[in-house]
Amino acid sequence: xxxxxxxxxxxxxxxxxxxxxxxxxxxxxxxxxxxxxxxxxxxxxxxxxxxxxxxxxxxxxxxxxxxxxxxxxxxxxxxxxxxxxxxxxxxxxxxxxxxxxxxxxxxxxxxxxxxxxxxxxxxxxxxxxxxxxxxxxxxxxxxxxxxxxxxxxxxxxxxxxxxxxxxxxxxxxxxxxxxxxxxxxxxxxxxxxxxxxxxxxxxxxxxxxxxxxxxxxxxxxxxxxxxxxxxxxxxxxxxxxxxxxxxxxxxxxxxxxxxxxxxxxxxxxxxxxxxxxxxxxxxxxxxxxxxxxxxxxxxxxxxxxxxxxxxxxxxxxxxxxxxxxxxxxxxxxxxxxxxxxxxxxxxxxxxxxxxxxxxxxxxxxxxxxxxxxxxxxxxxxxxxxxxxxxxxxxxxxxxxxxxxxxxxxxxxxxxxxxxxxxxxxxxxxxxxxxxxxxxxxxxxxxxxxxxxxxxxxxxxxxxxxxxxxxxxxxxxxxxxxxxxxxxxxxxxxxxx
Numbered sequence: 399x400x401x402x403x404x405x406x407x408x409x410x411x412x413x414x415x416x417x418x419x420x421x422x423x424x425x426x427x428x429x430x431x432x433x434x435x436x437x438x439x440x441x442x443x444x445x446x447x448x449x450x451x452x453x454x455x456x457x458x459x460x461x462x463x464x465x466x467x468x469x470x471x472x473x474x475x476x477x478x479x480x481x482x483x484x485x486x487x488x489x490x491x492x493x494x495x496x497x498x499x500x501x502x503x504x505x506x507x508x509x510x511x512x513x514x515x516x517x518x519x520x521x522x523x524x525x526x527x528x529x530x531x532x533x534x535x536x537x538x539x540x541x542x543x544x545x546x547x548x549x550x551x552x553x554x555x556x557x558x559x560x561x562x563x564x565x566x567x568x569x570x571x572x573x574x575x576x577x578x579x580x581x582x583x584x585x586x587x588x589x590x591x592x593x594x595x596x597x598x599x600x601x602x603x604x605x606x607x608x609x610x611x612x613x614x615x616x617x618x619x620x621x622x623x624x625x626x627x628x629x630x631x632x633x634x635x636x637x638x639x640x641x642x643x644x645x646x647x648x649x650x651x652x653x654x655x656x657x658x659x660x661x662x663x664x665x666x667x668x669x670x671x672x673x674x675x676x677x678x679x680x681x682x683x684x685x686x687x688x689x690x691x692x693x694x695x696x697x698x699x700x701x702x703x704x705x706x707x708x709x710x711x712x713x714x715x716x717x718x719x720x721x722x723x724x725x726x727x728x729x730x731x732x733x734x735x736x737x738x739x740x741x742x743x744x745x746x747x748x749x750x751x752x753x754x755x756x757x758x759x760x761x762x763x764x765x766x767x768x769x770x771x772x773x774x775x776x777x778x779x780x781x782x783x784x785x786x787x788x789x790x791x792x793x794x795x796x797x798x799x800x801x802x803x804x805x806x807x808x809x810x811x812x813x814x815x816x817x818x819x820x821x822x823x824x825x826x827x828x829x830x831x832x833x834x835x836x837x838x839x840x841x842x843x844x845x846x847x848x849x850x851x852x853x854x855x856x857x858x859x860x861x862x863x864x865x866x867x868x869x870x871x872x873x874x875x876x877x878x879x880x881x882x883x884x885x886x887x888x889x890x891x892x893x894x
Contacts, residue, residue: 414474418465421481422458428488429454435495440829443837457484503825510617511704512653514589515550517612520577525584528557528612537573537582540566542860543591543702550586550614570595571863574604589613590656590701591860598863617653620705620822637669638886641823642708642722643792645730645771646700652726652820658700658707660771660788663715664723665885668831671840674885675792676878677785677848678711683867686710686859694859695867701860714870715879725819730771731764733795733819739763740794745786748776767791781868782848789846796844800835845891847881850874 433451436442442450461484464477517528517536525531536554538547555561565582567573570591577585595601645660646652658680665674680697687709688702699707708719725733734740739761747757751769755762762770771791777783851868858865884891 414465414471418462418474418478421465421478421485422462425458425461425481425485428485428492429458432488432492432495435492435499439495439499440826441498441832441836443833446836502828509620509822510653511620511655512615512617513546513655514613514615515546515586516589516592516610517550517554517584517586517614518577518608518610519584521607521609523583523609525611528554531584531611532558532560534583535563535565535581537567537576537585538564539570539573539587540568542569543588546588547586549616553614569860569862571598571601571861574601578604578607584611588655588701590654593657594698594701594860598861598865600863618703620703638665638667639720639827640665640717640882641821642704642711642719644700644704644707644722644724645788646724646726652724652729654726655703656700656726657697658704659697661696661707661711662785662789662792663711663717663719663882664792665882667885667888668834670885670888670890671842672885672889672891673796673842673844674881674891675789675844675846676715676882677789677846678714679781679785679849679851679868681781681853681866681868682714682849682851683854683856683858683869684710684714687713689859692859693856693867695865698858698860714875715882717879717882721821721823723819723821723823727768729819731768734762734764734767734791737795737798740767740791740798742767742770742787742790742794744770744790745783746777748773750776762794767794782850785848786846789848793844793846796842800842843891845881845893847878847894848874849878 429451433447433454436447436450461477461481464473465481517531519525519531519534525534536551538544538551551562551564565576567576570587573585573587574595576582592605596604641664643660643662643664644658646654646656646658661678661680661682663674663676663678665676666672678696680695682696683693684696685691686694686699686702687706696707696710699710704722704724708722712719741759741761744755744757744760746755748755750773751765753762753766753769755770760766760770771788772784773787774780774784850871851874852871854867854869855864856867857863858867881891
């Protein structure tokens with residue numbers, strides 16, 4: 399018997415060999431899982447993924463050579479510790495990749511929106527529940543949003559075990575008058591209409607004079623319009639797509655039907671790195687897609703659903719809109735803060751929301767950006783300038799999102815953004831944009847344009863009372879169409 403056998407050295411080497419083999423197998427398994435997750439995430443360009451796979455294979459070979467048979471202890475432990483550290487690191491990366499994919503899927507492919515319909519009485523009414531309102535006459539709108547109203551009536555009938563009495567009114571202002579004047583004891587109305595009523599002359603205090611007794615809420619599928627029903631992938635087919643950016647006037651649920659105070663079209667050509675932002679004033683006096691030619695303020699379209707806003711703008715500019723991106727006030731702040739703030743270019747020096755903004759570049763956080771984007775009274779152009787400021791914020795967001803610092807921490811960014819906005823852009827398309835930017839790099843040429851018009855007063859589809867509206871200047875609408883066509887044809891735009 400040799401001395402090595404007496405000392406048990408071969409047995410010791412055998413144990414270390416098994417340990418090294420297990421560490422190598424573990425590293426191979428985790429490496430394969432990592433590559434599969436990265437491939438499924440579709441965020442990494444193929445050439446980078448192949449290079450990463452090669453690096454992992456080389457590391458596996460190197461670590462195995464350090465831990466192979468006829469072991470030198472120091473070499474073995476170096477290989478084992480390195481293999482273990484790499485395996486643990488990739489395991490943590492796998493978890494992050496899974497979380498990122500889950501987050502992206504949650505904030506994209508959104509196909510539902512929330513309808514909230516309230517039952518209101520006067521502020522001093524003693525009723526505290528639907529049961530307390532047995533025998534009340536309920537005021538409702540005659541035609542507008544009638545399907546959702548009928549859904550609520552059916553629910554109330556079921557809860558009370560009897561059929562309620564309903565009195566119809568031609569529009570929201572008439573319904574408000576009916577409640578205030580005692581023509582009905584309660585009213586059933588989509589919550590989005592309340593803000594519309596309070597912005598009408600003579601109804602500024604309406605919200606303080608009523609009280610919501612109950613609210614009925616449900617999710618509805620955002621139906622595709624006929625022109626978008628075919629399965630298309632505009633980003634990957636020709637590199638061109640159009641997105642409707644909507645900023646709704648609430649701090650509540652992003653999915654809620656509500657007036658859209660921000661109405662911007664982003665026309666994108668990913669091949670030429672061109673982005674055209676077209677802002678349309680909230681008070682633009684245009685036919686809604688559901689109004690049979692009757693004109694209304696563009697902002698009111700959002701009360702009937704995001705598709706109505708999209709289709710109305712599609713009619714105005716004679717284009718197809720592929721996707722929507724919707725954010726509310728709180729989501730807007732969260733978006734900017736998740737980016738660590740953005741730089742906005744201001745045309746003027748002004749004060750808003752307790753903040754001062756200088757003419758030129760301003761680095762803003764979420765709260766400051768919201769104040770910047772909402773202000774209109776500081777400018778002689780009012781809502782026109784507000785639209786320009788909103789596009790300045792979007793430009794700042796685009797520039798920040800394509801910066802190396804943000805792309806390098808894309809996972810952290812997406813985790814911070816979850817719940818801050820909704821979009822129906824398919825996950826595969828969003829991943830394709832990230833993959834293309836990582837592969838090609840480079841800056842984007844962002845050009846902004848604002849449609850214009852003339853202030854006036856007119857009755858609208860949603861309100862018979864004469865409201866402030868903006869009559870479209872058709873020359874600016876036509877020019878917007880020309881700019882859209884130039885982006886789609888691959889031309890390079892210059893900021894006017």
